[in-house]
Amino acid sequence: MNHRKLIISLLLAVSIFTLAGFIVADNYPIQKIALQLNKWALKNPVEKVYLQLDKPYYATGDDIWFKAYVTIGSQHELTSLSGVLNVELIDDKDSVKQHIKLPLIHGLTWGDFALPDTLSEGNYRIRAYTDWMRNAGPEYFFDQHVSIVSAIDNKVNARVAYTFASQNGQPTVNATINYTDPEGVAYANKVVKYNVDLGAKQIAKGKGVTDDKGNISLSFINTLKEPVNSGRIITNIQIDKNNLITKTVPVKATSGNVDVQFFPEGGNLVAGITSKIAFKAVGADGLGTDIKGTVTDDAGNTVVTFNSQHLGMGEFALNPKANKIYKAHIIYADGSDNTIALPQALDKGYVLSVNKKDSSKISIKISANEQTYESDPNDTLSLIAQSDGEVYYAAKSKPGVSSFVATLDKSRFPSGIVQFTLFSSKGEPLNERLVFIQNNDQLKLDVKAAKTYAPGQKVKIQLNATNADAKPAVGSFSVSVTDETKVPQDENFASTILTNLLLTSDLRGYVEQPNYYFNNTSEKAQADMDVLMLTQGYHRFEWKRVLNDDLPEAVYQPEKTLRISGRITTLGGKPVVNGKVTLLSTGHGIFFTDTITDANGRFAFNNMTFPDSIRFVIQARTGKDHRNVNIQLDDVIPQGADHDKNAADVQVNIYDGLSNYVQSTKDLFNQQLKYGLAKHTIVLKEVVITDKRIRLKNSSNLNGPGNADQVLVGDQIPLGCFSIDQCLQGVLMGVIFRNGVPYSTRGGMMTINLDGVFIPSDELNTININDIGSIEVLRTGAYMSIYGSQSGPGGVILLTSKTGEDLSKERYNQAVPGLVTYSPIGYSKIRTFYSPQYDDPKTNQAIADQRSTIYWNPNIVTDKSGNASFDYFNAGSKGTYRVIIEGMDVDGNIGRQVYRYKVE
Numbered sequence: 001m002n003h004r005k006l007i008i009s010l011l012l013a014v015s016i017f018t019l020a021g022f023i024v025a026d027n028y029p030i031q032k033i034a035l036q037l038n039k040w041a042l043k044n045p046v047e048k049v050y051l052q053l054d055k056p057y058y059a060t061g062d063d064i065w066f067k068a069y070v071t072i073g074s075q076h077e078l079t080s081l082s083g084v085l086n087v088e089l090i091d092d093k094d095s096v097k098q099h100i101k102l103p104l105i106h107g108l109t110w111g112d113f114a115l116p117d118t119l120s121e122g123n124y125r126i127r128a129y130t131d132w133m134r135n136a137g138p139e140y141f142f143d144q145h146v147s148i149v150s151a152i153d154n155k156v157n158a159r160v161a162y163t164f165a166s167q168n169g170q171p172t173v174n175a176t177i178n179y180t181d182p183e184g185v186a187y188a189n190k191v192v193k194y195n196v197d198l199g200a201k202q203i204a205k206g207k208g209v210t211d212d213k214g215n216i217s218l219s220f221i222n223t224l225k226e227p228v229n230s231g232r233i234i235t236n237i238q239i240d241k242n243n244l245i246t247k248t249v250p251v252k253a254t255s256g257n258v259d260v261q262f263f264p265e266g267g268n269l270v271a272g273i274t275s276k277i278a279f280k281a282v283g284a285d286g287l288g289t290d291i292k293g294t295v296t297d298d299a300g301n302t303v304v305t306f307n308s309q310h311l312g313m314g315e316f317a318l319n320p321k322a323n324k325i326y327k328a329h330i331i332y333a334d335g336s337d338n339t340i341a342l343p344q345a346l347d348k349g350y351v352l353s354v355n356k357k358d359s360s361k362i363s364i365k366i367s368a369n370e371q372t373y374e375s376d377p378n379d380t381l382s383l384i385a386q387s388d389g390e391v392y393y394a395a396k397s398k399p400g401v402s403s404f405v406a407t408l409d410k411s412r413f414p415s416g417i418v419q420f421t422l423f424s425s426k427g428e429p430l431n432e433r434l435v436f437i438q439n440n441d442q443l444k445l446d447v448k449a450a451k452t453y454a455p456g457q458k459v460k461i462q463l464n465a466t467n468a469d470a471k472p473a474v475g476s477f478s479v480s481v482t483d484e485t486k487v488p489q490d491e492n493f494a495s496t497i498l499t500n501l502l503l504t505s506d507l508r509g510y511v512e513q514p515n516y517y518f519n520n521t522s523e524k525a526q527a528d529m530d531v532l533m534l535t536q537g538y539h540r541f542e543w544k545r546v547l548n549d550d551l552p553e554a555v556y557q558p559e560k561t562l563r564i565s566g567r568i569t570t571l572g573g574k575p576v577v578n579g580k581v582t583l584l585s586t587g588h589g590i591f592f593t594d595t596i597t598d599a600n601g602r603f604a605f606n607n608m609t610f611p612d613s614i615r616f617v618i619q620a621r622t623g624k625d626h627r628n629v630n631i632q633l634d635d636v637i638p639q640g641a642d643h644d645k646n647a648a649d650v651q652v653n654i655y656d657g658l659s660n661y662v663q664s665t666k667d668l669f670n671q672q673l674k675y676g677l678a679k680h681t682i683v684l685k686e687v688v689i690t691d692k693r694i695r696l697k698n699s700s701n702l703n704g705p706g707n708a709d710q711v712l713v714g715d716q717i718p719l720g721c722f723s724i725d726q727c728l729q730g731v732l733m734g735v736i737f738r739n740g741v742p743y744s745t746r747g748g749m750m751t752i753n754l755d756g757v758f759i760p761s762d763e764l765n766t767i768n769i770n771d772i773g774s775i776e777v778l779r780t781g782a783y784m785s786i787y788g789s790q791s792g793p794g795g796v797i798l799l800t801s802k803t804g805e806d807l808s809k810e811r812y813n814q815a816v817p818g819l820v821t822y823s824p825i826g827y828s829k830i831r832t833f834y835s836p837q838y839d840d841p842k843t844n845q846a847i848a849d850q851r852s853t854i855y856w857n858p859n860i861v862t863d864k865s866g867n868a869s870f871d872y873f874n875a876g877s878k879g880t881y882r883v884i885i886e887g888m889d890v891d892g893n894i895g896r897q898v899y900r901y902k903v904e
Contacts (some may be wrong), residue, residue: 265351
């Protein structure tokens, strides 16, 4: 069925029900509303991105493998709008550690991030988006948190517990940090120095000594005026005379406050009409918290009691009386209480309510009180239901009806979020209600394999995909196989193709435990989903702007392929018409092309394919071959990374529950080391998004950003040298370089710290000087002491990578008029997951046995019978292996299947 139709053709099956009901809508305002919505949908087609990852968490030195599905519209068809996908790995400081571009072929692509073993442990997130999606904003990007542990050379585990209090009216945080070795033995009587950062500001520092259980306690006050939901405590523990270990623990909240909000169904309470009121209680850490309470009227009479039913959410019914004031007396989990006023009931108005307890139907009821009916007895109302801008139901009421009901088959709507909106006869939106529709329209993925296997045995899996009509489905799928003994995961927390495309990609706010609503088929889970819909907002568009034809022009156009474009002007700013622009590269073979500017001085090189890290030279001339022109390139400013809608997913203690995974990673590394296959990588190319007003905002200097014997920033750092030591020789005061290694003139070799991670001093020249944003030199005791033995005899050179603003400027550089060097982000090389073959004598079985990701394949395609197969070898460990298959067919039907088997 083609769902993108105008409203008139959608009104043939409207139900007229017992309480006067709806009638077929064939006039204003429904036609106008539908036409405007259709116009918006055509102008702003909704793209969504989902990434299937091979596992939920990782270790430094590991690889993050992923498959990307990019869809468009409410039917989730694979997009043909965009041809390029951006995927980023972002750390807890909103610094983009890696940014890759991948070509989209019919909405599909795959790739990986290779994690250097020098990467700092902590909470990271993977973000993916097309350029077109930037118009909607980062709220609608794919954004998923992953923990990355340092399993290879980790010597200290740090766990933190927080309590909250108030001191002189200011929120006080009490933290107890416990230090142990990886086996759980306490580090007792060890000196610890710490800094506390909230947002971008350091608010406290100090030091102490651990007790006999390895604990140190500290307190700090949030002195910032604005609320803070992200921060960190950076600690340094001296475990012995040769080892000063840096450990960072997150700060997710600075108070124990709980925010409680009440949401009348449809938007308003109306005097004399019974309404549902949903509520949501969220702690300062962003997670739901249980509450209970009572509602009283202004005479003190108890009207109703309530309890949260799931993750701080719940609902109750209330019939508000005219001129009455209602308050909710709330009791929190810790026994404290509070009183909050409920929204004031309107004297007249409408209530839009939905009942979806029937598994196949939903009932829509609209009610008005007597005052509403008497004020305009002949008024008519219009009801429209849409998903991603596509209208699936529309009707209007009969004149003179104060309440009516319509019962609709769920099958008429797509699975996912449907927005019901009630309009007045003047086309003004009155009420709104989100409804989640879960039809049996997902793909059925049937997996056939043996239930038990032996370690190292070859596994062959047959896949059969059928659609809701039991017909074979031709589609693209990805599969991940992990050993659950090593890689356990709570399924309720999983991000899946269903949770993403049907739920979270359409909601601006945070959704806690999204797979709970899909992993459970109980009535309670469905009721909990409905409460989520009552408390969560949908804001893809504003009705007022849609109806007034106030549709903003898209800032970002769909990126079909890689392109280089810009504008040529005279030195006075006038466009150069018919100017010649030449593009040249010699880095990956000689490449040469040219073009002519248009009437506005614009030029473009389209349909390009080039790898990442390439450098181009762009030369421009006027039609008379004059070189005194300016070259202005487009789209050099990257997407900011400071918005994290899933900040509540940050893991305070990232090692919790990962002991088996950490040990297996260590075993794998030791085997790689034994056979000379261990890798050591430094990845510097990154974007750090900072506030322009704060200098060295993201410096990892434990003394505080800029507190050093010498600081170089911006154009103070020499460029264009063959190696970094040549650039800095004679520039850094009291520092000399010998064979690429820095030494202090006061005596002794200096250590190198790159973005908070110490690297061997002789690896300094592996770093590109062009990527350095600031350099801080610590040579005196006042600045060296905080690093202890890690500073080395000569001190520390701190290197901080460039900010997003600096990198966007540096990405192209116009040294002379008419000539620009440009280093755009090209396509990342797509690597293939290595699946060891135990029947191949060349396979190192000892290494293959230690795998945590047993198998990854992003490109499984079913044939016209819906069949596909794949095979691989088990690792050498026993346990339960989990096979996760996700994907979609050519019609946009999505599917997910989890299959487990025993290895014994």
